[in-house]
Amino acid sequence: MAFTATTRLDDEVSRLMSWPVASVDLYSNMKQIAEALAANEIGAAAVVANDRFVGIVTERDLSIHIASGVNPEHLVGEEMATYSPVTLTPTDTVLDAARAMVDAGVRHLPVVDGEEVVGMVSIRDVTAVLLTELERR
Numbered sequence: 001m002a003f004t005a006t007t008r009l010d011d012e013v014s015r016l017m018s019w020p021v022a023s024v025d026l027y028s029n030m031k032q033i034a035e036a037l038a039a040n041e042i043g044a045a046a047v048v049a050n051d052r053f054v055g056i057v058t059e060r061d062l063s064i065h066i067a068s069g070v071n072p073e074h075l076v077g078e079e080m081a082t083y084s085p086v087t088l089t090p091t092d093t094v095l096d097a098a099r100a101m102v103d104a105g106v107r108h109l110p111v112v113d114g115e116e117v118v119g120m121v122s123i124r125d126v127t128a129v130l131l132t133e134l135e136r137r
Contacts, residue, residue, distance in 0.1 A: 007129050013097050014090035016129065017111045017119025023048045024057065030072035030080065034062055044108035046117045047081040053117045055081035058108055087112045088121060098126045 007015050022040045024033050026049040036045055037059060047055040061080045066072065086104040088097055088111045097109055101123055111119035 005132055007094065007132070009095040009098075009129060009133055010093050011129075012091050013088050013094060013111055013121050014119065016094055016097075016125050017090070017121050018042070018125070019119040021046050021110070021117045021120050023053075023117070024077055025049070026054060026076070026078045026081070028077050030062060030065060030070070030075045033057055033077055033080070034072065037062075042120070043122060044120060046110055046120070047077050053110070053112065053115060055083040056085045056108065056110055057081050058106075060107075085110060089113065090118060094126060094129045097121050098130065101126065 004015075022036055022042055023046040024036050026047055028036070033045065037043065044056055044058040046053055047057050057077055057080050061082070065075055065080060086100050086106065086109060088100065088109050090111055090113055092100075092111075100109060101107065107123040109121045110117045111121060
């Protein structure tokens with residue numbers, strides 16, 4: 001699903017999250033990860049190992065490593081991923097997502113159901129709901 005004008009702060013993130021979630025293999029190199037993000041027009045992807053969610057890699061991760069002069073074909077997701085990132089469950093609220101993003105200083109949160117990534121929420125998604133709520137007032 002995705003944001004609609006009726007989505008509210010107390011709604012579950014399952015109404016807001018993007019899915020399916022793009023994922024990259026733990027051993028994908030930086031160039032392959034960047035291509036996956038660009039192809040899907042997204043800012044973060046789930047990192048998987050043996051079909052199991054292990055972390056997240058973001059545009060920020062890529063830019064930090066590129067700025068350090070690393071060869072994008074030699075650095076792999078295993079070396080860039082944030083392991084055990086802050087996550088949401090489908091029943092967490094949009095407000096829970098906003099708080100978690102601020103507290104963790106991140107712009108993307110995987111939504112997990114058990115060990116499976118079922119969605120991704122971005123700061124853009126949360127901001128759209130916040131703006132709509134403010135405009136209603």
